[in-house]
Amino acid sequence: MPKTTSPTRMRGVWLLGPALVAGVAYLDPGNVASNMSAGAEYGYLLVWVVVAGNVMAWLIQYLSAKLGVVTGRSLPEILGERMTGTWARRGYWLQAELxxxxxxxxxxxxxxxxxxxxxxxxxxxxxxxxxxxxMLLLAVQSRRGPRHFEFVVIGLMAVITIGFVAGLFIAPPDPAAVAGGLLPRFADSGSVLLAASILGATIMPHAIYAHSALARDRFGDSPERRGEPGAKGSGIRRLLTATRWDVTIAMAVAGSVNLAMLLLAAANLPGVEGTDTLEGAHAALTAALGPVIGVLFAVALLASGLASTSVGAYAGAEIMHGLLSVRVPLITRRLVTLIPALAILAIGIDPTFALILSQVVLSFGIPFALIPLVALTAQKKTLGEHANRRATTVLGIVCAVLLIALNAMLLWLVATGG
Incomplete structure (x- = not known):
């Protein structure tokens, strides 16, 4: 009798996806600039920062997804319900909107x-x-549903991965140097600044808001979430198991690509001037590894911008809906939020400076997303039997404190020119 794949196992595969979409936020142009600069300026010194950031990202994204799976609501929705004061909701929405x-x-x-x-x-x-x-990508989400949107974004993630990893096959890094980079240390204030920039570009508030909403949209009324009759909670437990795999795969991909960016620069661009800009990094890679790698790098950067801006617009729409109970079509919102970026480009502000400025603004939003996430997932009244274990909550608090401290350091170093 021929061997067949069980329906249960097939459904398990189809439970994957939301984390891969949220994971695109970890591969945006800000990550490219930070990782390439770190590798070019300090070689393998900050390999440990990329690894540590990815480990923290796994926990944070899992907690966000768990909140959406168990409650069937997003983080902004729950905060909107818990905040009784109108001005408190509006104030929180304003910082999240920024x-x-x-x-x-x-x-x-x-x-x-x-x-x-x-x-x-x-x-x-x-x-x-x-x-x-x-906007065309967002139209897929609006008209075809979350699953089709996931397919498109995952496809772009594949392009990003190929584009940023290809150079390592032509000029691989030194394994001993990579291993040495796993030892936590800094060289000077500049390396501290870049470490904070890497973490600031890695764990971003909108990814936290988005992941809870993506999990809600996919599983909010699914048969898996409802569970089998007579088996209380089994559906949610199964979804949480699938979610852990989903987050693990997504963070493995995102972490590997971020590490590849740093290693590519460390192996081929040490001491090369001008690599602190995207244009400079592209020119240096083209000169060092050839035009094909330069083109792949630029294509990956384009896919990074397209995928991550679509997820960002999705997060922004969810923030407004959850906190203000205002539902704005994704495409309309995309038009509105496009204006500031186009104004920056029209004025002629240096793109790299604008990227750095955006990362500083994102740093302000970290506490507002992280602290409520850890607090809510630790509450039995919110997640019931699926609330965090004590060790998970402690780890979440440690991650939150560390990230907030590093982002505060980033702000201070930028303000003082350190």
């Missing part, structure tokens, strides 16, 4: 720079094109 706009700024600029590198398109026109294509 985070969403800053996210869009970085990603539209990254896409515009990529189009200029590939086709010589002026930055302003490139920003418009990036915005239009992102």
């Amino acid at each position: 985070v969403a706009v800053a996210t869009d700024l970085a990603e539209i600029i990254g896409g515009a720079v990529a189009l200029q590198l590939l086709f010589g398109i002026p930055l302003l026109l490139g920003g418009v094109i990036t915005g239009v294509v992102s």
Whole structure:
């Protein structure tokens, strides 16, 4: 009798996806700039920062997804219900909205720079094109549902992975040096600044908001979440197991690509001037490894901007709906949030400076997303039997304290020119 795949096992595969979409936030143009700069300036010194950031990201994204799976609501929705004061909700929404706009700024600029590198398109026109294509991607989510949106974003993630990893096959890093980079240490204030930038570009508030909403949209009324009759909670337990695998796969991909960026620069661009900009890194890679790698890098940067800006717009719409009970169509919202990025490009502000500015703004939003997430997932009245264990809550608090401290250090170093 031929061997067949059981329906249960097949359904298990189809439970994967939301984390891969949220994981795109870990591969946005801000990550590219931070990782390439770190590798070019300090070689393998900050390998441990990328690894540590990815470990913390796993826990944070799992907690966000768990909140959406168990409650059937997103983090902004729950906060909107818990905040009784109108002005408190509006104030929280304002800071979250600024985070969403800053996210869009970085990603539209990254896409515009990529189009200029590939086709010589002026930055302003490139920003418009990036915005239009992102609206088409959001139309898939609005009209075809979350599953089709996941397919598109995962496809873009594959392009990102190939583009940023390809150079390592031509010029692989030194294994001993990579292992040495796992030892936590700094060289000077500049390395501290870059470490904070890497973490600030890795764990971003909008990814936390988005993941809880993505899990809700996929599993909110699914048969898996309802569970089998007579087996209380079995459906949610199964979904949480699948979610852990989903987050593990997503963070393994995102972490590997982020590490590949740093190793690519460390192996091929040490001491090369101008690599602190996306344009400079592209030029240096092209000169060192050839035009094919340069083109792949630019294509990956474009895919990074398109995918991450779509997820950012999704997060922004969820923030507004959850906190203000206002539902704005994703495409309409995309048009509104596109304006600040296009204004930056039209004025002629240096794209790299704008990217750095956006990361600073994102740093302000970290505590507002992380602290409520850890607190809510630790509450039995919110998650019942699925509330965090004590060790998980402690780890969540440690991650939150560490990330908030590092982001505060980033703000201080930027303000003082350190």
